[in-house]
Amino acid sequence: MRPPRALWVPFALGRPLGVAGDAEFQKGVLRASFAMLQNAVEPTIEDYPVEAPVESGSSEWSCPVSFPVADKKSISARLLAEINLMAPWSAETRAARGRTLFGVTGARPDQVEQVAVALGEIADKGNVTEVPQGDISWQFEMPLLIRHLVDDLRTFYHESMAAQPGDNVPNHDALNDWIFSGTALGDAIQAIAQHLTRAGDGASLMTRGFLVPEGHLAGGGSAFPTPAEMNKNPKI
Amino acid sequence: MVRLSDLNDVEAEHMRVRASEMQPVPPAAWITPKPLKDCTVAIVSTSGLHRRGDAPFKVGAIDYRLIPGATDFGDLVVSHISANFDRSAYQEDPNIWFPLDRLREMAVDGEIGGVSSWHYSFMGAQPNHAALSNAGEEVGRLLAADEVDVALMVPV
Structure with a gap:
């Protein structure tokens, strides 16, 4: 793109107009x-020349709801437990806003559990090629659907955080640190990233890159295909 | 657009590499518009927004979606592929990506002439700008036919 006139703004990614809820x-x-x-x-x-107010990083913000410590239960079971804990908070936010961003997968706004079951089973069973069972008309093929299952669930998690007490607004890093520091959703994403690595085909490896925010892949490095993986898959 | 120093190191390096690979784009025709108070404004977004009933964007999509000027934000979802920008601010206030309410207010206040009946949405994170040229020119023709004076392009 080369627009004839461009305004560079110093705001975080995902905030091109600067501050949510501040019309002026x-x-x-x-x-x-x-x-x-x-x-x-x-x-x-x-x-x-105007900076946006600083949002809270991981050292200033933490999720006020405690989740059960990871145990031997399946990721699916833990994911459903988390969803149940957060459902009242998400409902508050949806009611206050009168809308939700949830549903890009094709799920209705009330089908959060079905989306969680779909993602949890992929994490537990490692099948990254077959579209999950159920009555949702998924809008993506596998493995790309995984990326958007995660996005729908992150929408739900963010909604639940937005309704909880406290004035701190978490930034992107704080939200990612929370998701990837022991939630079942974060654990599901990391497990699926490993499944995609094992699958090893170009589509799976690229989906891994789209799935895990940079800096959060377990073991470090970029989630996008490594040079060695690209050499094995010249079509990437 | 964010400062590279504010990004995760891996993401910042990815951006540097992508920027170094970009091909030159010739300058657009230089047009001096009429006074802003007489201009109709349309939004062109690269946030991957679209209506719930629309086909979602797929990886590398070079097509676009129409968003009606009278749209309700509750009817929009986002299928942008990147996990490296945060959707929570948009969830709180869609105007932070797609400032439709702000344009409506500025039109009521007489700051701009009006808000277009149609807006346009593309998938961002495009490594190959040339692939978008046909869709871009098509949207340009549609904007002109709709007597839009200003295209407000908002990356995310």
Whole structure:
């Protein structure tokens, strides 16, 4: 892309207008963008000089709900237990907002458990090629569906956090550190990443890259295919 | 766009590599629009947003989705492929990616002339810009036919 006028903003990924729920802050960004229509006389990139308020990192924010310590139960069982713990909080957020982002997989907003069962079974059984059973008309094929099962569940987890007490707004790192520090969802993602590695085909390895945020793959390194894996799969 | 220093090291290096591989894009025609208070504005998003009933974006999608100007945010979902940006701010306030309410308010206040009846959404994280040229030019023709004066392009 090479737009004739571009405003560079210093905000975190996922926040191009700066601050959620702050209409005046957002309009400030828009007004600075639109001002270039009148002021710029040649292709221009301008820096926006206003920083967004700092959000809380992992050292300032923690999930107020305690989850059971990981035990010998299956990931599916733990995932369902987590979902049940968080369901009232998510319902509060959905009611307050009057909407949910949940459902990109094809699931209805009330089919959170079915999505959790689908993801949990993939984690427990390691089948990354067959579409999960059930009455949901999935909108993606495997293995890419896994990526969006996770996204729907993260939507639900984020909704549950949003309703809980406290003014701290967690940033992307804090949310990822929480998910990957012992939740059943984080454990499911890591287990599935290993299954995708074992599958070893190009689509599985790329799905692993789309599944795990950079910096959070168990064992370290990028979740995207390594040079050695790419050499084995020249089509990646 | 975020500072590279604010990204995870692995992600920042990935961005550096991708930036180094990008091919030059020729400059667009330079157009000086009419006064902003007379301009109709449309949003062009690369956040992978679309209506629930639309086919979701797949990996490397180079097509686009229409989003009606009268859309309700509850009717939108996102199938962007990247796990490296946070959706929680959008969940709280969709205007942070897709500032439709803000444009409506600015139109009521007379800051802009109006809000387009249609907006457009693409999948971001595109390594090959040339592959998007046909869809991009098509959207440009649609915007022009709809008498849109300003395309507000919002990456995520």
